[in-house]
Amino acid sequence: MFGRKHSLSERLSALDDAAALGAEYLSPAEHAALTRVADAAGERRELSAEHTVVGFFGATGSGKTSLFNAVVGEDLGRTAARRPTTSSPLAAVWDPVGSEELLNWLEVEDRRNRPGEFAPKAGPLILLDLPDFDSVEPVHREIATRLAGQVDVLVWVTDPEKYADSIIHDHFIRPHASHSAVTLAVLNKSDKLSEPDRKAVAGSLEQLLREDGLKKVSVIPTSAKTGDGVEDLRRAIARVAAAHTAQTARIEADLATVTAPWAGQKPLKEVPASAKRRMDELLADAAGADRLATVTAAAYRKRLGQKTGWLLTSWMLRLRADPLRRLGLREEADETGVHRSSLPALDASGRAVANRGVRGYAADVAEGLPDRWAGAVVDRTETIVDELPEELDRAAARTTLPAQPSGAWGLFTVIQWLALLAALVGVAWYLLAAFLPGALYPLMDDIIPEIEGWPIPTLLILGGLLLGILLGLFTGVFGLAIGNGVKRRTRRALRKEVAEISAAEVVEPLAEIRSRYARFLEKIHVAAGR
Template sequence: MKLLRRKEGPSLDSRLAALLEAATLGEGRLSERAVSGARAVAERAGVRRELSIDHTVAALAGATGSGKSSLYNALAGESLADVGVTRPTTSTAQAALWDGGGAGPLLDWLDIPRRHAAADAAGPGLSGLVLLDLPDHDSIRLSHRLEVDRLVEQVDLLVWVVDPQKYADAALHERYLRPLAAHRDVMVVVLNQVDRLPADAVDRCLRDLRRLLDDDGLPGVPVLAVSARTGRGMDELRALLGERVSERRSWSARLAADISTAAGHLATAGPPQAVEDGEPAALSAGSGGTAVAALPPANGQDGQEARSGQESWSGQGRRSGQEAAGSSPAGGAGGALALGRAEAAGQEPSGEGEAQVGSGGVAKRMAGAERALTGTLCAAAGVPVVVEAVAKGHRHRAVVATGWPVTRWIRKFRPDPLRRLRLGGMAPKSRSGGGQAAGEIVGRTSVPAASAVQRAQVETAVRDVGEVAAAGLPAAWAVAVRQAARSRARELADAVDRAVATTSAVGTRRPRWWRAVNGLQWLVFAAMLAGALWLGVLFGMDYLRLPQPPLPTVGVVPWPTVLLVGGALAGVLVALLSRLAAWAGGRRRARRTGKALRASIGQVGRELVLEPVDAELDTYARFTEALDLARTPA
């Protein structure tokens, strides 16, 4: 019988690496607060892990008059913190150490200058505990609130001390407990000063406090009733702290909660502030030329996304303003507390959850959008005009190459249709003496410029590609995908023009039969000339009354006449047959050129529109994979 083993989750290192990768992938695509939060968590985790894993830093935090300092002294076994009536009493955080050897670097990192050894520091129960007494979180002094917020972001275990009068204070629940709901595994709530209440009132307060904690998303958080003055409940509190310290896992549980919070915020983060505010920004431009598909600012929300441009990509959007009065940005925009507050206050635009994109329907719609894009680009690039010019140019060059030598030179006075469009390597030679080589394309083609309607159709087709690809994605990533579709739109005109110029060169290749027919035409023309010269000699001899030589005949027709008349008729007939063949060949060549042009322009659309979209979708796939790993519990 095989034993069932519990599947181990990912390590903290792998979760941190995944979070950092997700933050890197979200740079410029997601709000700066969410990205900086993930980076701050990764940085703080690395520092905390390297300092000490044998110590557990627990912080006593609470409101004015809750009795934090009294509880701190009771736990430490001696009077270390000042207790008095004047508020605030605690101005700076101080630490009590139980077997605090090696805790110096950790306290230096926490910036706690006041350090004391607990009275029972040598006892085994709390060995490795570093207990902090924090200032009041609702202090009238801003510096105190900033200090509390800073340390709440960093300590391993949070012990919230409340009193019967202010345990339901909104400042505690809305600014701390609710934003830190993901940290319930490293949180303890202590109802102090219960000696002031009757026994039944203590039970009512505990039930009401439990209800409030459940509403805050903190079910299961230990709630203890204690009295620092009488010692009631202190043994239970010491036992709970001793259990957490002995496990040596509070620091990793805290970091795991920070990772989950930061990853969850990345998953639902909105676009950068620049995109939210609709700030204009230029899309990346091509190397030159006037863009057929240059995108003007659109109307509505889609236009705001289009105008966000490079500023949103570079992640340099404007920072959000400070939080409401009394709240603190301590810990940076990246702390779990700050992220939780922003999410609870609705400051971050929602990313519409974590939508999953079905591959089947999207693939079909993307194929349709790609065909529509290729079709509109072909129309804007004048492919029908080029195809018609290829057919006419083929017939034109066929007449020049295979026509009757007596009249074919007249055709050279007519312009070649492809040469007029500067296509197919038919550009004129450079007259500067040392510049352009013969047959090389000079500048842009002369294909008629796209009309306003065609440009609008191209813009719509590019936008449709982005909309189809962004279907089902969270809002921030949908914006990024739509921007990726437009990111190289200004390069479309030159790229399509180059594709037309290079691809249309296949329409100027001379078929081999032209050379054979040309040789036949000159042979027939030589026979005609021979007949004409022969008849001319005979005419001269007759004029001079010279005796006529014997004439070979074909039946009754002399050979000179056969050569002259037959050569002329044969030359005209060959020219007519060649023209018919050239007409059919021109149609075939036009069809082949049209297919080649559509393929070439389709490749341009894929490179400049679809490939950036695919790259963005691939980035999103790697982002979601990294987030899944970061949020997987160990």
């Protein structure tokens, strides 16, 4: 239902779906980010929900490890013969029951169980001292980067000398700008500053953090050397842990970060129907709609003339080749799609018209799509324009052409034969009279009767000939008028066939890309909690 707040499980499932929908169109980095957050969140939720994991992150020389030891209350590194520097993660664990699988997932091998509780109501807690993220050793940076994406709470430790370092802000803090709710910022070694300078530097760091996107983070000045501010940091960690919302808040922040590039995008508008009409007009022109309409009208007039013309001359029409037959076309549609006409293949001009129609439609489809999705539309369009001419050639063969006069014209054929028969009767009458025996000659007046002074055989001859000629002229003129209608119907039929071809060969494949993005965007919005 619109406006319903989605659960975290639904949001993570939507992120999985978005990653699958965008697999072909996202950059490797974008797709990896979606799958990484979906996988990491799913795995984290299957592990201990009781433990809050807090990671200490800092640059070389920031005093991060010293501050970590001060918060823990013991120098844990001193008891580890293999840890002369912060080269691998070190875990301080309060209430370790159930933490083993979680630490295995975090790939933290060095684990130190702590007695009692970290603070009242803080619950089970894991503090991690991590390698320096600006270390010259790539593996150290990789560990810090990986765990920055896994821990529940991030503690950024800096010092007065490096608090404005671009490496800290550009590569670590800014990418986690959505994590204000689970982020603590620490200005360590504050004992090196006077009180006014400490306030000024802390204020400057807060301003930089706000510019990074962390709107709700305040800076905690500390000194591992003097112990100043350490208790403030412990209370801040205990407060976050006691809320038992860090894990969920972290996942929600990850979702907000990873969906940010698309979450603000508005749903796509429908491709205007006028775009397809414009394309179909151009494709019909390229397919020779006008020529086919003219040929079909000519075939109709020829066949009508053969059927209803004056019988003494209409036979000559049969000596002329049928316009449709000459092009290898027939009036019945060829449903097999194998039959090809003898219409010339699209020339350069026809291809240019067809290509302009398809590419124009593709531009409307690509409107509003991100670059990679729009690029996929362009790539698919180039494949289509290579294959479409052959389909357009078959369009004429699959079109039902109205070139055959209807059976009603058969009445005129009957009348033409009756008229010719009447004329032949008149001629036969005179021949009979001419060749009668001489003894019957006195009876000639009775053999050739008259009407109003006109001999009946003469009337039969003249009437039959005139009726045939007039009927032939009438149907010829009428055939011209009907031929114009045949032209329109043929053009309409071919355009319908072309419209079906364009729907199957152009609209559907391009719409699939657009539809896939629309579904991707819908899933992104759900994952983003919108």
